[in-house]
Amino acid sequence: MKQDHKILFITEKYTDGDPNALLTNNFHNLFGSLDASGLDIPYHNLFLDELFHNRIHVDQVLEHTTFSYLPTIAIFSLLGDSPMNPSNEAISQIKKLGVKTIFLWPDTGFSWAINRINSLGHLADLHVSWGGDEVQHAFLHKHLWMWAPQDERLYFPAEKDFQDIDASFLGSLRYPDRQDFCRHIQNNTSNILIHGGQRENKLSPAHYAELMRRSKISINFSGSPCGIPQIKGRVMEVLASRSMLLEQKNPATKKHLIPDKHYVSFNSPEDLLKKVEYYLKHEEERVMISQNGYEKYLDTFASEHFWTEIIERVEKDG
Numbered sequence: 001m002k003q004d005h006k007i008l009f010i011t012e013k014y015t016d017g018d019p020n021a022l023l024t025n026n027f028h029n030l031f032g033s034l035d036a037s038g039l040d041i042p043y044h045n046l047f048l049d050e051l052f053h054n055r056i057h058v059d060q061v062l063e064h065t066t067f068s069y070l071p072t073i074a075i076f077s078l079l080g081d082s083p084m085n086p087s088n089e090a091i092s093q094i095k096k097l098g099v100k101t102i103f104l105w106p107d108t109g110f111s112w113a114i115n116r117i118n119s120l121g122h123l124a125d126l127h128v129s130w131g132g133d134e135v136q137h138a139f140l141h142k143h144l145w146m147w148a149p150q151d152e153r154l155y156f157p158a159e160k161d162f163q164d165i166d167a168s169f170l171g172s173l174r175y176p177d178r179q180d181f182c183r184h185i186q187n188n189t190s191n192i193l194i195h196g197g198q199r200e201n202k203l204s205p206a207h208y209a210e211l212m213r214r215s216k217i218s219i220n221f222s223g224s225p226c227g228i229p230q231i232k233g234r235v236m237e238v239l240a241s242r243s244m245l246l247e248q249k250n251p252a253t254k255k256h257l258i259p260d261k262h263y264v265s266f267n268s269p270e271d272l273l274k275k276v277e278y279y280l281k282h283e284e285e286r287v288m289i290s291q292n293g294y295e296k297y298l299d300t301f302a303s304e305h306f307w308t309e310i311i312e313r314v315e316k317d318g
Contacts, residue, residue, distance in 0.1 A: 005311060007043040008071035010058065010086060015198055017049035017079050022198055026077060028205055032151030033303040044069050048084040059090040066094045073314060077104045081112055091123050100314050105129045107224065126314055131230040144313060148233030149306040150240050154205060157242035157294060158213040167217035167276045170196035170208055171234060177223045184269035192276065216286065217276055218243040222250035239297035244290040246275060262293040
């Protein structure tokens with residue numbers, strides 16, 4: 001990196017901006033991963049929902065905060081079409097102060113994301129997506145297709161012989177395909193833990209990470225509400241935890257990982273159960289795949305790589 005940076009994050013504080021919900025994943029995906037990266041970049045947070053619930057719109061304080069804190073980069077994570085989001089006019093004001101503007105998009109398959117990207121126009125210096133859904137829009141030359149960054153202080157391998165859960169799926173059951181798979185699991189086996197859902201069960205990040213770390217095999221489904229296969233954040237969480245990733249077969253994950261080397265794919269409920277049983281019986285193969293996945297994470301996807309790539313891209317385009 002060419003220069004010292006200071007980052008101003010403009011995000012929600014609570015899941016979906018609801019003060020009765022858990023803290024947003026940005027606390028580990030963004031703030032935690034930056035802290036864990038070792039890059040020693042200071043940052044300050046403006047929380048859209050916290051301000052809004054105190055009857056303050058972010059537009060009222062964004063320019064003043066920028067003057068006071070003097071960031072070199074502003075990173076926005078917007079809340080859908082929420083009225084809590086900053087206006088283009090407010091973003092334009094801080095851009096005039098010489099601040100680089102980055103917009104994060106966990107999903108870009110939804111029409112609101114693409115419409116918002118196009119409406120921002122040249123106000124954005126960079127767009128960063130981590131779903132792997134490479135849809136078309138007018139500003140692809142300013143877009144990095146990346147992955148969900150992780151806080152390695154939260155996601156890390158278990159001590160040797162501490163994996164006491166055979167297999168697990170930790171996540172929401174809101175999606176119909178997941179419901180079908182999990183119904184089949186529950187009707188045919190008892191050694192696969194199904195738990196979680198940040199909104200449904202309010203499983204804390206620390207408990208979620210602990211269960212994943214303890215799992216010999218971690219199951220993931222790649223489908224999204226918009227029908228585009230995605231590299232879910234869970235993929236990186238599993239790799240960083242050195243659990244063996246059992247991933248629903250899809251083209252997005254294959255862009256970054258090698259099947260049967262870094263992870264194992266399945267294509268039906270029956271195939272999923274068959275592979276869980278096989279890799280529980282063949283420990284040496286399972287451990288080798290989980291170790292390969294963990295090494296791939298460290299070499300390619302660790303928080304330092306994520307943040308270095310973003311900062312260098314902004315500097316290059318500066």
